Amino acid sequence: MSATLEPGLAFSNWGRCESAEPAFAAAPASVREVQQVVVSARERGLRVKPLGAGHSFSGIGMTDGVRVDLTAMSGLLRVRGTRATLGAGTFLWQLPALLAPHGLALQNMGDIDRQTISGAIATGTHGTGGGFGGLATRVSGLTLVTADGTVLSLTREDDPALLAVAAVGLGALGIVVEVEVDCVPAFLLRGVERQEALGTVLDGFGERVASADHFEFYWFPHTRVALTKTNTRLPLSHGREPLGRVRTWFDDDLMANSLFAGTVSLGRRLPALVPTINRISARMTGHRQHVDHSYRVFAVERRVRFREMEYAVPVEEVPQALRELDALIERRRWNISFPVEVRAAAADNLVLSTASGRATGYIAVHRYYREDPGEYFTAVEAIMRAHGGRPHWGKMHARDAESLREAYPRFDEFVAVRDRLDPHRVFANEYLDRVIGA
Ligand SMILES: Cc1cc2nc3c(=O)[nH]c(=O)nc-3n(C[C@H](O)[C@H](O)[C@H](O)COP(=O)(O)OP(=O)(O)OC[C@H]3O[C@@H](n4cnc5c(N)ncnc54)[C@H](O)[C@@H]3O)c2cc1C
Structure with a gap:
């Protein structure tokens, strides 16, 4: 493939909640070819959208114009000290092999590694840890092709203000x-x-977040049990104490995926059983401890397909917001089979990061992809909004630009940069029209 615009093929996202039929597709293999794609699309009045791994639940990656596949522009391009320059299409799962020869690793990660580096930073993807930010907070340089075909290179040293806008660039x-x-x-x-x-x-949530390197927990609705995960950073010299193959298979394959798929589907057929199933599932997920490479502990495999909404609230709001969520589920007598995931991140200075300017707690709700999340997510969103919540840009939500402007004190800084770099909205789509304006 090349910079040529080929006929596009219909595609959908991982959560099967968004789909699109782009008119054209292109797979450039160099910066020059990316420039050619942008210029020829603009000349034909087409909109352009690069796609990462399609793991966003929101419509952020959808387009009716030109879908750009950057797989050919992946890999490790340079290493300078601790700074690694990656091709935009590099998948996170490729990083351990690329970075290991240089003795490097990502500082923090979310709970999967299927995303591309560009898709992950564009939406503010994060892991957990009161002293650590999301992936975009570690971006020290970024090179973009803008709407007029110009190559714009930003560095933390020379362009800190613009980099703080572009790192979570949507x-x-x-x-x-x-x-x-x-x-x-x-x-x-x-x-x-x-x-x-x-x-x-x-x-003790605030204290646990402050005292652990990486603290998070899962809560199965209808139970009083939290499954906590506390990760502590250790030097390589400590030595690995990995889980045995059988234990890994039992916990990560059978319990977290195969058996979980079975219980979710049983719960769909017999919803009244969900509270009992959740209680049994929570009890069966036992205590375990292991020491392994950071990327093996941070990321897991997710084979049960779901849909997700995640809200960022001030970290001190988490206990109350979760209690209200618990009360809501019981009051409405919903049977919710998927656990709620609760995480945290340090405040950062990126303009549209969900943790911008405040220490943050994250509350994520899920539903099996064949179940309609509508009523549940709408009601959870109302609770999170009342706690000053900001939705994850890559997950489902119903907010619009007007309400997000209230949630982000520096929202208009982003809008001004967008007006300057993309005045004719070459990179727009329906989702961006809604969340930052047409
Ligand atoms: C199973 C699962 C687990 C997840 N776990 C987490 C988690 O732990 N933490 C978390 O925060 N999120 C999580 N997410 C959400 C996910 O990290 C984000 O939605 C992320 O954006 C997906 O990356 P992607 O490569 O699939 O990007 P896509 O969804 O394909 O694209 C996202 C956006 O990035 C843009 N983009 C992609 N490449 C470029 C580029 N080169 N230049 C400019 N823009 C670009 C796209 O156009 C689109 O707007 C999870 C999602 C799933 C499905």
């Missing part, structure tokens, strides 16, 4: 062709997973 400012990520020396994590009383975890 795909609205141009096509990212290179990302420089400030990595850290490779490290191990001790992962400790336990069942704890939900009330105790909520009461």
Whole structure:
């Protein structure tokens, strides 16, 4: 493939909640070819959208114009100290092999590694850890092709203000062709997973987030149990204490995927059983501890397809917001089979990061992809909004530009940069029209 515009093929996202029929597709293999794609699309009045791994639940990656596949522009391009420059189409799962020879790793990760580096930073993808930010906070340089075909290179040293706008760029400012990520020396994590009383975890949430490197928990609705995960950073010299093959298969394959798929589908057929199934599932997920490479502890495999909404609230609001969510589910007598995931991140200075300017807690709700999440997500969104919530840009939500402007004090800084870099909205789509304006 090349810069040529070929006929497009229909596609949908991982969660099967968004789909599109782009008129054209292109797969450029160089910055020059990306420029050619942008210029020829603009001349024909077409809109342009690069696609990462399609793992966003929102319509952020959809287009009726030109879908740009950047798979041919992936890999490790340069390493300077701890800074690694990656081709925009590089998948996170490729990073351990690329970075290991340089003794480097990502500082923090979310719970999967299927995304591309560009897709992940564009939507503000994050993991957990009160002292750590999302992936975009580690971006120290970015090269984009903007709407007029210009190549714009930004560095943390020379263009800190513009980089703070472009790092979580929502795909609205141009096509990212290179990302420089400030990595850290490779490290191990001790992962400790336990069942704890939900009330105790909520009461101590702020303190747990502050005292652990990476704390998170899952709560199965209809139960009083939190499954906590506490990850502690260790040097490589500590040595690995990995889980045995059988234990890994039992926990990560059977329990987290195969058996979970069975219980979710049983719950769909017999919804009244969901509370009992959840109680049994929570009880069966036992205590475990292991020490392994950071990327093996951070990321897991997700084979049960779902849809997700995630809200960022001030970290101190998490206990109350979760209690209200619990009360809502019981009051409405919903049977919710998927656990709620609760995480945290440090405040950062990126303009549209969900953690911009405030220490943040994240509350994520899920539904099986064949179930309509509508009523549940709408009601959860109302609770999170009342707590000053900001929705994840890559997950389902119903907010519009007017309401998001209230949630982000620097919203108009982003809009001004977009007006300058993409005045004719070459990179727009329906989702961006709704969340930042047409
Ligand atoms: C199973 C699952 C688990 C997840 N876990 C987490 C998690 O732990 N934490 C979290 O925060 N999120 C999580 N997410 C959400 C996910 O990280 C984000 O939606 C992320 O954006 C997906 O990356 P992607 O490569 O699939 O990007 P896509 O969804 O394909 O694209 C996202 C946006 O990035 C833009 N984009 C892609 N490449 C470029 C480029 N080169 N230049 C400019 N714009 C570009 C696209 O146009 C689009 O607007 C999860 C999603 C799934 C399905």
